[in-house]
Every structure is written in C-alpha cells, then in structure tokens.
Amino acid sequence: MTNNSEAFSGERLKQSHFHPRLAELNIRDSWSSWNGYKFANYYYDAEYEYFCVRNTCATYDICPMQKYVIKGVDAEAMLNRMITRDISKMRQNRVTYVVWCTDEGRMVDDGTIFKLASDEFMLTCGSPCSAWLEKSAFGFGDVSITDKSDEIAALALQGPTSCTVLRKMGFTEIETTKPFNIKHFPFHGDTLMISRTGFTGDLGYELWVKPELAIDLWDELYAAGANYGIHPFGETATNMARIEAGFIMPGFEFNEALKTVHFEHDQTPFELNLGWLVDFKKKHFNGRSALLQEQKKGPKYTLTKLDIEGSKPAEGAYVYSNKRCSREIGYVTSAMWSPSVKANIALAMIKTEHLSGELWTEIYYEKELRQYSKVARCTIKDKPFWTPARARLTPPLEN
Amino acid sequence: MRRYDSIIIGAGHNGLICASYLARSGQKVLVLESSESLGGLASSGEFYPGFKTSIAHTVNHFSQKIANDLDLASHGFNSKSGSLPIVGLSIDGNHLVLKGNELSGVAPEDSQAYGTYLDSMQRFADMLKPFWLKTVPRIGSNRLPELLSFASLGLNLRLLGKDAMREFLRVFSLPMRDLMDENFDNDILKAMLSWDGLIGSKLAPRSPNNSVLALLYRMSGGQDDAHQVTTEGVRGLIAALHSSAAAAGVEVRSGTSVHRIHVGENDAGLVATGVHLKDSEQIDADNIVSSADPQSTFLNLVGVEHLEIEFTNRIRRLRCDGYVAKLHLALDDLPKFSGLTRPDGRMIIAPNLDAIEFAYDDAKYGDFSQQPVMEIVIPSLQDKSLAPDGQHVLSANIMYVPYNLKKGWDKKAREDLCKLVIDVIERYAPDIRSHILYEEVLTPLDLEQIYGVTGGHWHHTEFALDQLFMMRPTFGAAQYSTPISGLYLCGAGCHPGGGLMGGPGHNAAREILR
Numbered sequence: 039m040t041n042n043s044e045a046f047s048g049e050r051l052k053q054s055h056f057h058p059r060l061a062e063l064n065i066r067d068s069w070s071s072w073n074g075y076k077f078a079n080y081y082y083d084a085e086y087e088y089f090c091v092r093n094t095c096a097t098y099d100i101c102p103m104q105k106y107v108i109k110g111v112d113a114e115a116m117l118n119r120m121i122t123r124d125i126s127k128m129r130q131n132r133v134t135y136v137v138w139c140t141d142e143g144r145m146v147d148d149g150t151i152f153k154l155a156s157d158e159f160m161l162t163c164g165s166p167c168s169a170w171l172e173k174s175a176f177g178f179g180d181v182s183i184t185d186k187s188d189e190i191a192a193l194a195l196q197g198p199t200s201c202t203v204l205r206k207m208g209f210t211e212i213e214t215t216k217p218f219n220i221k222h223f224p225f226h227g228d229t230l231m232i233s234r235t236g237f238t239g240d241l242g243y244e245l246w247v248k249p250e251l252a253i254d255l256w257d258e259l260y261a262a263g264a265n266y267g268i269h270p271f272g273e274t275a276t277n278m279a280r281i282e283a284g285f286i287m288p289g290f291e292f293n294e295a296l297k298t299v300h301f302e303h304d305q306t307p308f309e310l311n312l313g314w315l316v317d318f319k320k321k322h323f324n325g326r327s328a329l330l331q332e333q334k335k336g337p338k339y340t341l342t343k344l345d346i347e348g349s350k351p352a353e354g355a356y357v358y359s360n361k362r363c364s365r366e367i368g369y370v371t372s373a374m375w376s377p378s379v380k381a382n383i384a385l386a387m388i389k390t391e392h393l394s395g396e397l398w399t400e401i402y403y404e405k406e407l408r409q410y411s412k413v414a415r416c417t418i419k420d421k422p423f424w425t426p427a428r429a430r431l432t433p434p435l436e437n
Numbered sequence: 438m439r440r441y442d443s444i445i446i447g448a449g450h451n452g453l454i455c456a457s458y459l460a461r462s463g464q465k466v467l468v469l470e471s472s473e474s475l476g477g478l479a480s481s482g483e484f485y486p487g488f489k490t491s492i493a494h495t496v497n498h499f500s501q502k503i504a505n506d507l508d509l510a511s512h513g514f515n516s517k518s519g520s521l522p523i524v525g526l527s528i529d530g531n532h533l534v535l536k537g538n539e540l541s542g543v544a545p546e547d548s549q550a551y552g553t554y555l556d557s558m559q560r561f562a563d564m565l566k567p568f569w570l571k572t573v574p575r576i577g578s579n580r581l582p583e584l585l586s587f588a589s590l591g592l593n594l595r596l597l598g599k600d601a602m603r604e605f606l607r608v609f610s611l612p613m614r615d616l617m618d619e620n621f622d623n624d625i626l627k628a629m630l631s632w633d634g635l636i637g638s639k640l641a642p643r644s645p646n647n648s649v650l651a652l653l654y655r656m657s658g659g660q661d662d663a664h665q666v667t668t669e670g671v672r673g674l675i676a677a678l679h680s681s682a683a684a685a686g687v688e689v690r691s692g693t694s695v696h697r698i699h700v701g702e703n704d705a706g707l708v709a710t711g712v713h714l715k716d717s718e719q720i721d722a723d724n725i726v727s728s729a730d731p732q733s734t735f736l737n738l739v740g741v742e743h744l745e746i747e748f749t750n751r752i753r754r755l756r757c758d759g760y761v762a763k764l765h766l767a768l769d770d771l772p773k774f775s776g777l778t779r780p781d782g783r784m785i786i787a788p789n790l791d792a793i794e795f796a797y798d799d800a801k802y803g804d805f806s807q808q809p810v811m812e813i814v815i816p817s818l819q820d821k822s823l824a825p826d827g828q829h830v831l832s833a834n835i836m837y838v839p840y841n842l843k844k845g846w847d848k849k850a851r852e853d854l855c856k857l858v859i860d861v862i863e864r865y866a867p868d869i870r871s872h873i874l875y876e877e878v879l880t881p882l883d884l885e886q887i888y889g890v891t892g893g894h895w896h897h898t899e900f901a902l903d904q905l906f907m908m909r910p911t912f913g914a915a916q917y918s919t920p921i922s923g924l925y926l927c928g929a930g931c932h933p934g935g936g937l938m939g940g941p942g943h944n945a946a947r948e949i950l951r
Binding site: 115119120140141170173174176177178321322324325326327330 | 702704705706707736740741742743744745746747748749750753913920
C-alpha cells in the first residue's frame with residue numbers, strides 16, 4: 039500500500055541553497071516554482087519589495103536559474119555558432135547578454151554568457167536547454183558542457199545601496215567593478231564571484247558561490263545590509279522592475295520557439311527590438327540566413343515601449359490605430375503603473391508599419407466586481423522607462 | 438587555375454550520370470574520385486590474383502531512360518541481356534526457380550497466385566515508375582511543375598481504378614510478411630519474393646515501414662525486376678557510364694580525395710565555391726555536387742560550423758548503419774549445388790520468413806545470426822573476365838550483419854562470420870570448400886572504410902518511409918539543393934534512393950540546370 043504523499047513525493051519542489059533563510063523570511067508563505075525549485079512570489083509585500091529594489095537594496099534567489107559551464111578549445115566557436123552575437127572579442131571576466139535562435143531565426147531563449155577563461159564560459163538562462171546545447175555542440179571537437187544549475191548558489195543583490203553593502207562585507211574596490219564585469223574575492227577559504235549584472239535595470243550585482251557557503255554568504259550579507267534596507271524580493275517585484283527597465287520575459291514578450299506550437303507565435307530578435315544583438319559580420323551562426331531576410335524585409339511586429347494615458351494598467355489589452363478601436367494593430371505584453379516613473383507604462387508588440395501612426399488601447403478594468411473599459415492614447419518611448427545614472431556609472435553614485 | 442561549372446564529388450554511378458547530363462548541356466565538369474577505380478560500391482577490383490568482383494554484383498532496375506539519354510548502348514552497355522533467374526534454394530534439392538515470369542518448383546495454387554500477385558504488383562510499380570525520375574516538391578512549394586508531379590502521381594493512382602487504388606494504399610506500407618502470407622503457402626517462395634524488399638535495409642519481414650514500397654521501387658526500373666549480369670557485368674555498366682561521360686567532355690580524376698568543400702559567403706548567406714583536396718589544392722566551381730552520402734557530405738566535407746543546428750541534428754540522426762556483409766570466394770572450379778544443373782541464377786538461401794526474421798533479431802541486438810540468410814551469385818559464369826579460365830568467383834550478400842557488432846569487428850569476428858557463411862553454403866554445395874582458393878569477407882564497417890560510405894549502407898541512408906520522397910535525406914536538402922547555395926546532392930541518399938537505378942544522379946542534374 040502506498041498513500042498519495044508517497045506516490046508523488048518525487049515531485050516535491052527542490053529547495054534552493056538559501057532555502058532555510060528564504061523560508062524564514064517568507065512570512066506570507068507565497069510560493070510558486072521555477073525550474074523545479076520552490077520559489078517566492080513575494081515574501082512580505084510585492085510593492086514593498088519593489089521599493090527596496092529602487093530605494094535601498096534587495097536580494098533575489100537565482101539558484102533556480104540554469105547555469106551551464108561550456109569548456110574546451112572549441113567552446114568559443116561552438117557558442118558563436120549558436121548565438122547571434124559575436125563573442126570572439128569578449129575579454130575574460132566579462133559578461134554579455136545574448137539570444138539564440140532556431141534555424142528559422144525564431145528566438146529559443148535569451149541569457150548571459152560569462153567568460154571565465156579563454157576556453158571556459160558560463161551560460162545562464164531561464165529554462166533548461168541542455169538538449170539544445172548538446173545539439174549545438176555536435177561536430178565541434180573539444181567542447182564539454184556541464185549543467186551546474188544545482189551546484190552553484192547564486193543570489194542577485196540589486197538596488198542603490200547594494201555597492202555599499204558589499205563594501206561593508208569587506209569586498210574592497212567592489213565600486214570599481216564596471217557594468218558586466220566580473221571580480222573574484224576570497225571567501226571562507228574559497229572564492230566568491232561577483233558580477234555587476236541583474237534584471238532590474240538598476241545598480242546591482244550577482245553573487246556566485248559554492249552551495250556549502252550559501253548560508254554564510256546570506257548571513258554576512260544581511261548583517262552588512264541591516265542598516266541599508268536589505269530585504270528579499272520575489273517574482274512579482276522582479277517583474278515590476280524589469281518592465282520599467284524594458285527587459286523581455288519569456289511567457290510575456292516572447293514564446294520560446296522550441297515550445298511554440300502555432301506558426302509564428304514565436305518571435306525573432308528583430309521583432310523584440312534586439313537587432314543590435316545580431317551580428318552579421320561574424321562567421322555563420324544559427325538562423326543567419328533567415329535573420330538576414332528578416333532584416334531586409336523588416337519585422338512584422340516590433341516590441342514597443344508605451345506611455346499610456348491615465349493610471350489603469352493596460353494588461354492584456356489590444357492596441358489600435360484609431361480611437362474608435364476598429365483597426366487592431368497589436369497587443370500589450372506587459373503593463374503596470376510605474377511608481378518610480380509615475381507613469382502608466384506597457385510593453386507591446388505592434389505591427390511595424392503602424393508605428394508611425396496614432397496608437398490607442400482599450401483598457402479593461404474591474405471596480406468592485408463590475409467591469410469597465412476606457413480608451414487611452416499611447417505614446418512610444420524610445421528609452422527604458424527607468425534608467426538611473428547609478429546603473430551605468432563606475433563607481434556608482436550612492437545614496 | 439582552370440575553373441569548372443560543376444565539380445562532382447565521387448564517381449559512383451550517380452556521380453557519373455549527373456556529370457554526363459551536366460556536360461551534355463554544355464557545362465565544364467570535373468569528377469573527383471578518391472579511389473583509383475570508378476563506380477563506388479559498383480566498382481570492380483581484384484581481391485585475389487586473377488579474381489575480380491564488385492560489391493554490387495548484379496545490375497538491377499537501371500533506368501532505361503538514362504541508358505537511352507546517355508546512349509549507353511553505343512558505349513558497350515547492353516541493358517537487354519543476361520537477366521538472371523532467381524533460385525530459392527531448398528535443402529532437399531527441390532529448388533524453386535523463377536525465370537522471367539515462369540515459376541517452377543511450387544504447388545499449382547502458388548503458381549497461380551504468383552501470376553495474380555505479379556500482375557497487381559507490376560501495375561503498382563508501373564504507376565510509380567515516372568515518380569522516381571521526378572523531383573518531389575517541397576512541402577509548401579507552389580511551383581507549378583513541382584505540383585504537377587504530385588498531381589501526376591495522384592492521377593496515376595486514380596487511373597488504377599478504385600479497387601486497385603485502394604489495394605495499393607493498403608499494400609504499400611504493409612509489412613512484407615503480411616503481403617506474402619496472404620498470397621502464398623510455400624515458405625521458400627515467400628522468403629525469396631520478400632528478398633528484394635528487405636536487402637540493404639534494417640527491415641525484417643515483420644517490420645512495418647516500407648519494405649513493400651522498396652520492392653516496388655526495384656520492380657519499376659528499366660528491366661522490371663530482373664537482375665542482370667551481362668557479359669561485361671556491373672563493370673560494363675560503370676565502364677559505359679565512364680565512356681559516355683568522357684565522350685560528353687567530363688574530366689574524371691581518380692585517386693583524388695576531396696578533403697573539404699570550400700564554403701564562402703555572399704549577401705544571401707553561405708555559398709559553396711570549390712573543394713579542397715587532401716594535398717590542400719583548391720579547385721573552384723559554380724556548383725559543387727556531392728554523390729557522397731549525406732552524413733559524409735555535411736558532417737565531414739562541409740562541417741557543422743557552416744550548418745544550422747536543427748538541420749545538422751536531422752542529418753546526424755539519419756539511420757545509416759549497414760546490415761549487409763559481403764563474401765567473395767575465389768574458386769578453382771565451379772561448385773556443385775545439389776539439385777541444380779548449373780548455379781547460374783541469383784540463389785537465395787532463406788528457408789522461410791522466420792529464418793530472415795530471426796537473423797534480423799540477432800543483428801538488431803548487435804550480433805550476427807548463427808543461421809545467416811543470403812543471396813549468392815557466381816558472376817564469372819557470365820562475365821568471363823572476372824576469373825582465370827575455368828575458375829570462378831562466388832559473390833554473396835549476407836543478411837543481417839550489423840555495422841555495430843556488439844563485441845566489435847576484429848579478425849576473429851570476421852573469421853567466425855566467414856566460416857559460418859561457408860558452412861551454410863556447404864549444406865547446399867557440399868564440395869564448396871574443396872574449391873576455395875581464397876576467401877574475403879567484408880563487413881559493413883569494412884565497406885565504410887574502403888568505399889567511404891557512412892555505415893557501409895547500400896542506400897547511403899535507410900530506405901524507409903520517414904526518409905523517402907520529400908524527406909530524403911531530410912527536409913531542407915530533399916530537392917538536391919541544400920541550405921548552402923551552390924551545393925547539391927546527387928547520391929543514393931536523395932530521392933529516389935539506392936540500388937543501381939541512377940535516379941538521384943539524373944534528377945540532381947535537372948535541378949542544377951534549372
């Protein structure tokens with residue numbers, strides 16, 4: 039006889055290397071999951087956490103993120119054939135944002151590549167992709183791919199006070215780390231890797247350490263950050279921050295092409311406004327000829343940043359080219375009221391040919407169980423909604 | 438440096454055919470062959486002083502249209518002569534003989550059933566005949582000529598009449614066993630008639646996935662399903678193709694290995710512009726046409742760095758493991774097969790369908806059967822040049838012998854296989870051992886190494902439904918053109934496929950000249 043709890047016990051969510059501390063602080067017990075890990079929607083209050091990211095500092099558990107170490111003499115050639123960007127000129131201890139596409143130039147996923155040595159890279163991404171990596175590596179001589187997702191404890195520390203907190207921890211000269219640079223620090227007889235990277239569009243770092251040191255790292259970070267407003271943030275606050283930064287998210291702005299069923303319900307980098315990541319000057323890469331064609335004829339849709347009249351978030355709304363809302367030209371992918379920018383912002387996929395004309399959206403919202411709708415004018419924004427100087431400066435200006 | 442319109446990699450029959458058509462349309466064509474002799478798996482070579490043979494030991498279903506187009510008759514290939522009877526060897530000496538359409542050695546019921554069976558199979562084969570020499574359209578293509586070839590197949594199918602059409606649709610993907618069981622009683626007859634649908638493939642009588650279509654393919658060539666050894670043999674066909682090509686102005690360089698295909702770039706993407714030889718010499722041409730198998734072509738000659746990931750994966754996943762080994766015997770005299778006056782047919786040793794099935798089962802799990810089934814020909818009876826006067830060559834195709842032998846192919850494994858096969862032959866030709874001067878066994882691994890064919894596969898890649906028509910070798914490269922502009926395929930890995938028909942070479946030339 040087996041009871042149900044035994045029958046399904048193998049499907050229990052895994053616990054992050056930081057779980058003991060995360061669980062303690064998750065006073066709402068609001069959990070979801072990411073890649074099989076127990077993962078917080080929020081710990082106390084999503085908006086509070088969002089304000090920590092923007093005004094003090096906050097930590098985001100990235101243990102569930104996929105991490106692959108790609109090593110060997112041919113590792114660079116293999117990655118360069120897989121991704122659209124050229125990494126042949128990348129220096130050691132640098133990080134770069136990349137996307138990769140199917141043969142048809144549709145986006146499989148985005149992620150970051152860390153150059154750890156001339157023949158060693160770490161690729162991080164939101165979804166498992168070992169099958170794609172294996173296919174991509176076939177035929178390249180000396181390449182090994184190791185899935186390190188469970189073997190590295192990783193924590194993002196984001197927000198204006200993040201640099202100060204790290205300095206308090208004793209990581210001197212952390213302020214000299216430029217955006218997308220990596221530094222290594224001795225930590226409890228081992229090494230702590232710190233990269234100046236993140237998903238919030240603000241000043242921030244990501245910390246990488248072996249799992250055995252995860253709790254030490256957490257405790258020292260929270261001790262140093264006690265007077266700097268440190269707090270964990272979950273999925274909801276992350277989503278708010280990344281919309282303000284104009285970052286794309288799978289399941290919102292794009293469908294991973296390998297998981298898309300319907301024809302062209304996935305996206306090309308050009309549609310996502312990521313044409314700057316596609317380098318036709320480098321050697322052959324996957325999807326190249328399809329992307330060349332796409333570049334020539336122009337993308338059907340373009341991901342656009344919208345500032346929308348009023349304060350009602352345009353979640354799930356259609357975009358029209360006229361106020362009567364009779365000519366549909368696109369759809370909103372993410373929307374929110376931005377507390378920092380004090381604007382009603384959205385990301386939307388809009389048919390490229392209509393970008394120069396009027397843009398209107400019909401917003402549906404609920405008020406005490408009754409549905410309302412309003413038509414609002416949209417204005418295109420070229421820059422990210424939230425782009426503080428401290429995110430780019432070295433050393434960063436600190437509050 | 439001399440520049441060519443087209444360079445053909447490999448002087449197998451398809452490479453030579455493609456070269457001839459291109460040259461006849463005015464192109465300057467160079468054929469590069471790594472081996473010293475031409476013909477690939479159909480090339481003839483000496484395996485023992487004075488004794489010659491080729492891997493393909495009969496000419497079967499070579500296209501009459503190609504023979505006419507290339508005027509092979511005036512170059513010494515006689516497509517109308519020397520058709521071999523098929524002999525189903527029986528251990529008691531009461532053999533079955535199928536000569537032309539005359540079947541002897543079976544009960545009247547089977548004999549009558551054979552007539553009906555042949556009628557309907559031949560109608561199906563005839564219906565498919567035009568299809569083999571056409572390009573199968575890309576899915577999504579709206580080019581009229583391509584769509585017409587679909588339309589003509591549909592029309593041919595419809596013209597069969599409703600009953601025959603339904604019967605065709607029922608039969609063509611049937612496991613061979615079902616087709617045989619519903620038509621015949623005689624075990625040897627069933628095994629013998631199945632043979633041509635199975636040989637060269639990883640398919641057994643009970644396997645679904647196309648052995649009947651493979652049989653129809655073989656039946657729809659120029660000589661129907663006749664296997665021939667003319668007085669010049671397979672050697673004669675290759676010599677005629679070479680001579681015809683030379684007459685058309687084709688330049689052939691044997692003993693010249695292509696190391697890589699040179700891939701450059703233009704505005705639209707990648708483009709093949711030449712080949713690098715082993716000694717690093719580069720020769721340029723507008724079209725590079727590979728008659729090598731798809732895996733060799735893309736993975737070795739082009740290189741994955743020039744290919745898309747999903748396309749590469751499809752090429753890598755092609756099933757290319759060969760399952761046929763070859764035995765060659767140099768004999769000091771003609772062996773005596775009990776019950777046969779003269780062993781001048783194509784002799785099948787397969788007592789029943791289970792014998793084939795069980796041999797397959799062993800191979801499936803990485804071993805060769807202790808009771809191998811085989812096809813034997815003594816080609817020196819027709820082609821006197823293969824052996825010294827009065828002496829003979831025995832050539833046998835042995836099924837199923839895996840490319841990937843679980844215990845590995847070493848000297849001992851080859852000797853075991855050789856002894857086993859001769860033991861089986863000895864049961865039918867008791868004096869065989871006393872006549873053997875020399876014996877040579879070639880496993881699929883040997884065929885790969887000697888002839889550069891991946892897996893030693895007869896058809897370059899499995900002849901099965903998922904790898905046929907617009908899927909052969911895979912979409913993206915199934916209309917002879919490839920993802921790399923200027924690079925074409927013309928080998929057995931393309932539609933219509935392997936054997937000695939010549940369809941791929943013929944069709945590829947038409948696409949290149951389009």
